[in-house]
Structure formats: structure tokens, C-alpha cells
Amino acid sequence: xxxxxxxxxxxxxxxxxxxxxxxxxxxxxxxxxxxxxxxxxxxxxxxxxxxxxxxxxxxxxxxxxxxxxxxxxxxxxxxxxxxxxxxxxxxxxxxxxxxxxxxxxxxxxxxxxxxxxxxxxxxxxxxxxxxxxxxxxxxxxxxxxxxxxxxxxxxxxxxxxxxxxxxxxxxxxxxxxxxxxxxxxxxxxxxxxxxxxxxxxxxxxxxxxxxxxxxxx
Amino acid sequence: xxxxxxxxxxxxxxxxxxxxxxxxxxxxxxxxxxxxxxxxxxxxxxxxxxxxxxxxxxxxxxxxxxxxxxxxxxxxxxxxxxxxxxxxxxxxxxxxxxxxxxxxxxxxxxxxxxxxxxxxxxxxxxxxxxxxxxxxxxxxxxxxxxxxxxxxxxxxxxxxxxxxxxxxxxxxxxxxxxxxxxxxxxxxxxxxxxxxxxxxxxxxxxxxxxxxxxxxxxxxxxxxxxxxxxxxxxxxxxxxxxxxxxxxxxxxxxxx
Numbered sequence: 001x002x003x004x005x006x007x008x009x010x011x012x013x014x015x016x017x018x019x020x021x022x023x024x025x026x027x028x029x030x031x032x033x034x035x036x037x038x039x040x041x042x043x044x045x046x047x048x049x050x051x052x053x054x055x056x057x058x059x060x061x062x063x064x065x066x067x068x069x070x071x072x073x074x075x076x077x078x079x080x081x082x083x084x085x086x087x088x089x090x091x092x093x094x095x096x097x098x099x100x101x102x103x104x105x106x107x108x109x110x111x112x113x114x115x116x117x118x119x120x121x122x123x124x125x126x127x128x129x130x131x132x133x134x135x136x137x138x139x140x141x142x143x144x145x146x147x148x149x150x151x152x153x154x155x156x157x158x159x160x161x162x163x164x165x166x167x168x169x170x171x172x173x174x175x176x177x178x179x180x181x182x183x184x185x186x187x188x189x190x191x192x193x194x195x196x197x198x199x200x201x202x203x204x205x206x207x208x209x210x211x212x213x214x215x216x217x
Numbered sequence: 218x219x220x221x222x223x224x225x226x227x228x229x230x231x232x233x234x235x236x237x238x239x240x241x242x243x244x245x246x247x248x249x250x251x252x253x254x255x256x257x258x259x260x261x262x263x264x265x266x267x268x269x270x271x272x273x274x275x276x277x278x279x280x281x282x283x284x285x286x287x288x289x290x291x292x293x294x295x296x297x298x299x300x301x302x303x304x305x306x307x308x309x310x311x312x313x314x315x316x317x318x319x320x321x322x323x324x325x326x327x328x329x330x331x332x333x334x335x336x337x338x339x340x341x342x343x344x345x346x347x348x349x350x351x352x353x354x355x356x357x358x359x360x361x362x363x364x365x366x367x368x369x370x371x372x373x374x375x376x377x378x379x380x381x382x383x384x385x386x387x388x389x390x391x392x393x394x395x396x397x398x399x400x401x402x403x404x405x406x407x408x409x410x411x412x413x414x415x416x417x418x419x420x421x422x423x424x425x426x427x428x429x430x431x432x433x434x435x436x437x438x439x440x441x442x443x444x445x446x447x448x449x450x451x452x453x454x455x456x457x458x459x460x461x462x463x464x465x466x467x468x469x470x471x472x473x
Contacts, residue, residue: 004301004335005256007331040366042420043370043373044369044371044372044423045381045423046423047371048374048375048376048377049419051374052381052382053415085366089374092371096342102334103249105256171307196408196410196413197416200410204413
């Protein structure tokens, strides 16, 4: 979920913006270092891809629209530096033009959506990949597992952010239970879709998956 | 390739007004600051929103935009704001009795302020998008020293979103022709395969786009004609008047 304006207090929002800016600066430096101009159009296309994917236009289950968060998928496909940057661009555009989340809470949203998958999801992904068999299925499962962990981490982090500076007048318990409860389901969905997409991609064009079992140089 | 080569055109309302002519970097900065000022309005206070509305109405009038078209754009926020309906029911005491239901006062004001802030944010970006073509908005961001990595990615993204949407439509048509029906959970595999196929098609298009650009002399930077020019000081003063006036109300609301 994207945190709207007025949901958390100003100091927390400012602190979130500072952390997000620092994290993204690191990503920009690292991505810029080994980014050839060849990858710019690819990153842009990936951003368009995630924007399309995150628009709630893909009906999945009865009555609900599939709304993939996509952070872990981005990290698995583009690596831990470029992935968050692409998700950041997508999130900023969503904030400005679709009203998803508030501009003042942008920093917190970027932490939850773009940085958590890189900081938490990516190490989990690499760890799981080492544990699981070196096959397409093993790698897809590792991606799915990492997505589950990343989404739940983001939900817990969101609750923590609300505990520090919540301003919506909801009791913390309600926020904690509803967020983590709902996001447990979202996490499972995210994990399944991430694993299936990675699986499909490994079969079609394994060289496009950054964490493919046989790394393509 | 695609039928639409003009991203953001559906939001643009062309006219020849001072607002349309203003340098894009000034408009982008003014919009962001205005939204920020609105977002910083303290919760239990509501009078500043009338002032923000007045400011926005003045800009809309100056830009000769049809107000109804702008207001209609608010529809996109509906799915994101459904959750505010729950706030009055889940919020803390004290409660007020509305038609026999106990509603939390804190929850009500929180819901109202979240909805208002989101709406004003959308209206402000709506004015920006209605008076500034998307490529110019990105030029403006570049002039505001947003790292080139971001603006380059954003530029490619806006150009290709439309292309990918039509690609997605083709995939869905193909799936429907083969009996696919995504309403059922057990067909999640189809959805995932489609997403995978969409990603491959996006990337392969990206590779072709890169080769096409490289063969036309692309070296990683856009030509100077596309990067805009510095804005006059008067343009900055004019543009920043609006967020400044909005911020006055915000500060007033905090202080009172």
C-alpha cells in the first residue's frame, strides 16, 4: 500500500525522505558505475513494464484486481541497484499522476516498496538460491520466497512507521493486525506470481534474469 | 509500432496562455511545493483548504482549463482512498452518533483530511499535466538537477507505457481466444506466463530501440535541443507565488 498524505506525522515523513534519499543515492552511484548506455532503454522499458503491471487493471481473483508490488521481481531481474531505481521512478509517477500515496510520505513509500526488496529481499533471494537446487525451479522458488519475506517486512516496517509517527487516529493494534493480516495474503500472492514470472522468463529468455542459475556474463 | 506516439496527450489541454507558456521547470517546482504545502496542513484544521482551492481556481482560470475535466480526473484516486471509509469506524474515542452509528471523531477528521490532501495533490498535478506535455515535464525535472539516470528512465517509461498497454491488450486477446479466463485463481499460471511474455517483449523491444537509437548517434545523452533552457527570474517568481501563498495558509494553520 502507498501511504497517503496525513497518515504519519511530519517528522517521520521527513526522516523517511532522508533515509530514502540516502539509499537511492547509494543505488544511483552503484548502478551508474556499471550501467552502460545500453541498459538505459532496458531500464526504461522495465519501468514501463512495472507501471503497466502495477496499474490495477489485471483482474486476477473474483472481484479483486491483481496489484503486484513488483519490488522483488525488479531486483531479481535488474539487480539490487537498478531494481530500486526503476521502482522509484514508477512510484513517483504513480504518486504524482494517480493519487497512489502522498507526496509527503513518498520517502516512506520508497523505503517500503523500492529499498526493502533490495536490502531484505535480495540477500534472502541469494541465500535461498544457495539452499535450493541449482535449477530453474529452485531459482524461481527462491525469488518467490524472497518476495514473501520482502512484502511481510514492508508490512511490519509500515506498522513500525505508524507506531512512531501515526497520525490517522487509529489504534496501533488495529493498524498492526489489519496491515500484517492483509499483507500476509498479499505476500503469498506476490510470492506465487513472482516465482511463476521468473519461471516463465527462465524458460523463455534466461539471460534477462539477473539471478538465473547459470549466470550469463 | 503503436497508434499513440504522444504520451500524456490525453491529459493535455492545449491552449496559449501564460500558464502553458511558463518554463516547465518552474511549473514542476511550483506544483511539487504546492502539494507539499497542502500535505503539511495540520489535521484538525480545515479552513486552509478553501484558500488552496481558491489559489488553484485562479490558476485554472488563468490557464483556461475546463474545471469539470479536471474534477473528473479525481476518479483515479478512488481505489486508493476506499480505505479511508474504514477510519471513522475503527478510530479511537470520542465518538459521535451519526444515524445511530458510533463514528470516531478522530477517524472522521483523519479520513476527511487524507481525502482532501490526495484530491488537492491530484488537482495540482492535473493542472501541471493539462498545461505541460509530458516530455517537457521530464525536461523540467532535468533542469531541476534530478539525476539523469532517473530522468532517462522516466523518459523511456512514459514513451513506452502506451506501447506496452497495447501489447498487453494483444496478449489478453490471444489468451481469451484460447479459452483463458483470468477470473479463476487456478488459472494464475496463465497470468504469470502472460506477465513473463510481456516482460520478454518489453525487453526485446528495448533492445531494438537501443540499436535504433545507437545507429542514429545515441551515446547516452539526449541532444541539447531536448534538454530545454534556463528560465528567466521573472518566470520563477511568477510560478513560485502560488506555492508561497499556499504555504502562508499552512504556516498560519500550524501557528494558530
